[in-house]
Amino acid sequence: GAGASNGGLLYHEVQEGKLCAVHCVNTALQGPFFSEFDLAALAADLDQRERQVMLQGAATVAAGDFLAEGEGSHNVSLGGDFSIQVLQKALEVWDLQVLPLDSPAAGSSLFDPELEIAFICHLQDHWFCIRKVNEEWYNFNSLYPAPEHLSKFYLSAFIDTLKGAGWSIFAVRGNFPKECPMATEGSNGFGQWLTPEDARKITASCNQVPAPTQQGAVSQLGGQSAGMSEMDIIAAQQEEADLNAAIAASLMDAGGPFGSQSAPQQESRAVGEDSYVVEQGANEAEASEPGSDTIEGSAPGSYPRERSPPSERR
Numbered sequence: 001g002a003g004a005s006n007g008g009l010l011y012h013e014v015q016e017g018k019l020c021a022v023h024c025v026n027t028a029l030q031g032p033f034f035s036e037f038d039l040a041a042l043a044a045d046l047d048q049r050e051r052q053v054m055l056q057g058a059a060t061v062a063a064g065d066f067l068a069e070g071e072g073s074h075n076v077s078l079g080g081d082f083s084i085q086v087l088q089k090a091l092e093v094w095d096l097q098v099l100p101l102d103s104p105a106a107g108s109s110l111f112d113p114e115l116e117i118a119f120i121c122h123l124q125d126h127w128f129c130i131r132k133v134n135e136e137w138y139n140f141n142s143l144y145p146a147p148e149h150l151s152k153f154y155l156s157a158f159i160d161t162l163k164g165a166g167w168s169i170f171a172v173r174g175n176f177p178k179e180c181p182m183a184t185e186g187s188n189g190f191g192q193w194l195t196p197e198d199a200r201k202i203t204a205s206c207n208q209v210p211a212p213t214q215q216g217a218v219s220q221l222g223g224q225s226a227g228m229s230e231m232d233i234i235a236a237q238q239e240e241a242d243l244n245a246a247i248a249a250s251l252m253d254a255g256g257p258f259g260s261q262s263a264p265q266q267e268s269r270a271v272g273e274d275s276y277v278v279e280q281g282a283n284e285a286e287a288s289e290p291g292s293d294t295i296e297g298s299a300p301g302s303y304p305r306e307r308s309p310p311s312e313r314r
Contacts, residue, residue, distance in 0.1 A: 004134045005178050006030060009193040015142040016190040021082040023190070024127035025090045027140035027147075028118045028172055031180025032191040034090055039082055042089045081125040084170070096174035101163070106171045113159050114152050118172040121162055126234045130155070136196065143235055146194060146202035157248035161241045 011030045013023035022036050088098040098120065099106040113119070118131040128141040130150070137155050138147035150158060162169060194202070 006180055006193070008134060009195060010133055010138060010140075010147045010199055011180065012140055012147050012192055012194060012199070013142050013190050014145060014192070018081070018125070019190075020125075020127045020142050021087060023140075023142035024120055024129045025087055026191065027129040027142075028091065028096075028120060028131060029094060029177055029180070030131070030133060031177065033094070033177070033180070039086055039090060043082060043086045046083075046085055046089065082127075084122065084168070087120060087127070091172060091174075094174070094177060096172050096176065098170045098172055101159075101169040101171055113155050116171050116173070117176060119159065120170050120172060121167045122170075123165075123167045123237065124234055130158070138199070141238065143238065144203070145206055146199040148203050149196070149200060151249065154245055154249040158241065158245035161244040161248065164244075165237055165241050167241075 011027060011032075013026055013032075015023065019036050022034055022039055025034050025039070026032055084098070091098055101119070114137075116132070118129060120127060120129050126143075128139070128143070130137065130139050132138075137150040137152070139150055139158075140147050159169060
């Protein structure tokens with residue numbers, strides 16, 4: 001490649017309302033290419049086509065039920081979560097293919113994620129993008145204040161850990177846009193251009209928040225996970241995946257027993273369903289740290305309660 005794309009800058013979007021699908025598509029494309037209105041229009045178009053297909057074979061009562069007005073969309077939920085079909089359509093506009101990681105077509109990425117350019121990941125109501133920009137990998141999760149740099153070892157371990165934790169992962173392939181006109185910055189209010197160094201500093205400053213020991217967190221929380229919001233659980237699972245991948249990556253770096261692809265997955269499965277209880281306890285403790293009422297003061301993935309009530313957070 002001749003020269004760095006976008007002058008070597010990274011494009012990141014920090015979570016706005018429930019727009020993680022928008023953030024995911026834009027960080028995959030590295031620029032503010034789509035708004036929530038664009039994705040909503042694509043969703044409406046897909047809904048319309050699905051209705052037409054059903055109408056053509058609408059001899060059954062079931063089809064009639066599906067077509068009932070007010071039945072709602074199959075491509076965008078009331079909560080604002082978009083279907084994979086909508087993200088596929090958006091990326092197809094830029095001539096990009098979206099393939100499930102477990103499909104035969106994705107094949108090689110199961111063994112060497114490093115050869116890919118981008119992955120999009122989905123669990124419950126959250127989408128985020130992992131992408132290679134100018135030969136370096138970053139996690140562009142919109143719950144984080146800045147893109148988080150991933151080493152090659154960490155990338156494989158992280159993807160294995162996400163798969164083990166139940167995330168749906170898709171490889172994005174094709175000719176990605178090389179440049180996004182900088183003049184469009186601010187066109188959606190939540191995009192920002194950062195140098196890799198700025199991103200590193202922001203991530204480092206957020207990782208300095210001390211977390212309590214796991215034992216303390218468990219006793220503190222008890223079994224109250226049922227009352228957690230989806231967003232809390234997702235953020236906690238994300239931190240759990242980060243932690244497992246970091247452990248696996250450090251062992252791989254050291255030539256330890258996790259040299260094989262399957263080990264990190266087993267590790268994440270072994271942690272089990274109560275893993276987010278531990279993490280959530282840590283999140284709550286962090287949120288109560290002095291000075292943590294600003295985004296800068298909290299760890300990636302844990303957002304202070306004062307900023308927005310759980311019901312509104314993605």
